[in-house]
Structure formats: C-alpha cells, structure tokens
Amino acid sequence: MSYLELTARQRIPVIFDAGSFEEFLPPAARIASPHLAQLDAPVSFDDGVVVGRGRLDGRLVYGAAQEGGFMGGAVGEVHGAKLVGMLRRAIDEGADAVLLLLESGGVRLHEANAGLIAVSEVMRAMLDAREAGIPVVAIVGGANGCFGGMGISARCANTVIMSEEGRLAMSGPEVIETANGVEEFDSRDRALVWRTTGGKHRYLMGDCQVLVPDDTAAFRLAAIRAIEEIRAAGARLTLDELLTEQAMLARRIDLAEGAAEPMELWKRLGIAEPASVPMLDADAFLALAAGHRVQAGQGER
C-alpha cells in the first residue's frame, strides 16, 4: 500500500499496531485554530495533526501524523502545541519511543509569529524527549514533503526514514525561484526538484538514515528497526554526536566545491553512472549506494 497516497488518519492504523492507537484531544474536542476565521480560512478540528499513543510491534510508542491536506500540514499555534503536549506526555509516561509522521510546509503563514515560536518549541520538546532517553524517529514520505521549520525539526530526530518520493528541505523551490529567479532554481523542473530534495539524494548525503520504497509495510518495519537500534545505542544527544556531525557537514561543503548539480555530487561520491540513479527501484538503489554515502558517524546510521 502506498504511504504517499494516504491521509494522516489512514497512515496511523497501518503504521502502528492495528487498533492500538488512542488519540489525544481528538476532533470531538473541537479545538481549532483561533486565528483562521478572521482570515476567512477554513478550520479543522484537529488543526491538521493527529497526536496520541499506540503500540508499535508491541512497544508503547507515542506519535503524531501531520495532514498535508489541511494547509499543507503547516504548523500553527494549536498544531504546534499538540505536538509539544504529546512529546511532554511521552516523557511523563515513559514512552518506549516517539514516531513522527511528518508532512508539512513548515510555519503556517496565516498565524506566522505563533507558528514560528511553536516550531521552535517542537524542536526543544523533541530534544527533551531524547534527553529523557526516548528514541525519536521521523518518517518523511508524504506528497507535500517536509519543509521549513519542520525540515529542521526532522533533523532533530535520532533517525529520519524517507521514501524516494519524500522530499526534505528548508525553502521550497517556488520560494527560491521567486526570490532569486528561475535560473537559480527552476521549480517546474520536477526532475531537478527531486534530485535536490528527494529521498535518494538525502540518503546519499547523509540527511536521512533509512530509505524505503513507498510502502506502508516498509515504513513500519523500518520504524521498528530504527527504534531498536536507537534503544541499543542511546537516544540522547551527545557532544560526540555533534562533533561527528560538525565534521560530516564540513566534509559535505568540501565535497560540493564548485558543483551546482546533485548528480555531480553523486559522481564525486563514487557512483559511476549518476544519471541512472533516479530510474532505480529502492533495492537496486540501496545496493548501488552502499559504500558511497557521505559517511555519517555515531547516532546517524
């Protein structure tokens, strides 16, 4: 079953153990954004995110799923507060892990200031959970991708799991094109957009640690494995991990010296025929990518 095509509410029961998920502050509580009505924008009684707790392969896992169909999954005051409340409850109740099904354009511009502060609160709450020893895993495989502040938040998780179709970035191509012209980034060049922000590129560059086919069972299995691995290695953010990441991010800048095209980076990583990469299915790609990824250190499998 394609993960990409499902809504947030359809994803929850196929990723978590069937029937195990209990939603916190469900739509019946009718808590919507207080800011949208005055802009004549529609509201949603979950404000575009489902939060709660369930079981994943029997483990007690707290989680969230952002709904890309409502304002692109963007984070407003209520949406962000639901994520923060869930993360704090995961700590209070000793969760085995937190699993975030991310799909978001970032800060919701309709409530811009509240959204910006909220995203920073989500980041801190994610890192609080890790400090409490709780593994935090992010899945990025929705049609709207994971951008802006949520693109940053995703990288505060222990592990990011993506599909090839998932996109993870900061500013969207349209924003860059608007700011600096079509020569800078042609947002209608879909192949370039995918080469720049898609799962395969992110996997090769070390921005995501696991790449799976666009399949709910594959995402579920990858999440179960990631949680086991993090529990064994430790979820807390450490100085060693950040020193390793600092070195990796610096090496990436060196690797890209003078390069403007993702395929050139893949070539420099030792991929003989970079033009073939977009055509490969996930298994063939993973076989090819083995040994050619930006080498990530501790805490970044």
Next chain:
Amino acid sequence: MDWQTLATQLFPGGHDIVELEQFLSGGAQVAGRTVDVIGTTGHVPIGIEIALKQAQAILRTVQEHPGRPILILVDTVGQRLRHRDEMLGINSYMAHLGKCVDLARRRGHTVVGLVYDQALSGGFITSGLIASSCFALPQATIRVMGLPAMARITKVPEEHLTELAKDNPVFAPGPENYLRMGGLHGIWEGDLAGELARAIEDSPAQDERMALGRERGGRLLAQAVADAVRTGSHVRPA
C-alpha cells in the same frame, strides 16, 4: 544599531569580538565574568557555512570552557535562498546549530539570544528561539515574512492583513508582538549591560514560552492545548 556600538554598550568591561565575513565571535566581560559571544551582522542570510561556523564556536565553548555563558547576537534576513544551500541540506545545518545550542544549555551554559537588528524565520529559529532566553532591542525587526508576501501566499488582501495586524500580534512584525506571544523574554532599553547581566543570572532552564504567551495575552491557546494533551484533560481557556 551596528554591532560595534552595541558591543560598547553591552560590555563596558571590554570585549575582543571580531567580524569575519559577517560572522561575529569573541569573548567579553559581563559583571566580572567571561561570556563567549557569537553572532551575525549586516543582515546576512544564514547559509550553510555561517550556520556551521556558529555551531563550531558553540562546540568549542562547550569543550574548552564548561559552563561559560554564551550570548548570540542576531541580525539576519533569514535562511539563504539558494539552490546550492538546499542541495547540501541547509535544514540539516540549521538543525545542527540548534542542537549545539540545545546541548550547551543542557550542559549548564546559559545561552542568551539578542535580536539587535533583524530576525527572520529560518535564521532565527535555531539561534535566538532555541536559547535559554531571547531578548530584542526596541528598534529591532522580527518577522516570518513581510505582509505583502504573506498576502500573496495566504491570498488574503494586504489591506485586510494590515488592518488585522494593528491589534493582533499573530501576524504583525516587531519585537513587542513577539514579547506578547512569549517568543521574547523581554525588550532591552537603557542599561544594556545591566540587562545582559540579569538575563545571564535569571534565564530559565525549561521552555516556559507558552506560559509567558498566555500571561501576556498574546498566545492564549498554546499552553492550554499542550496541557490538555499532556494530561488527557479538556482544554481550559486562559
């Protein structure tokens, strides 16, 4: 205010901050103790290199001077909007900077952010907004984006947004709105050196910004919703 004038007012006890390609770093004396300073100037867009330089400076302080307070001076037009930054995963560089600030805070370094000129979205979220506390000068500009761009994207007429912005802190740029919403702990006027010394003494270890936003009337639902989710209860309006 240019950073040199600011530094003179913040650090009457002296400082050795230097500017290198719009990146600021150095040390300063605050109320008889050394504080490490990092930051940016010239409204520089935060690209991958300058994000990484700030992170490196913080990690150096953590390694070499355990417990030393850190001041982040914020002046940026936001994240750099270039294909190359996106290709190299600028979100990871931003997240890395944010994680370095977070680690420093947890290891006992009070981290104070100060918006002394401009702060916009991506350049702010992993600097001042993830510090122990964040302040601004009254003349500072803080926003996610300008109202014209916001009008284009939300498809709400600009005049309508401008009207709403007059008394609703959720859209309008400016430090007083961020103060009301709890995003800023305070706005500094007058004795900047004294304000900084007090901020270093008093910064909270926990994230209390939702409560601040509720107390100040600028963000009424966030704390109530987070509490309701956390405790499995109903939302209690402020």
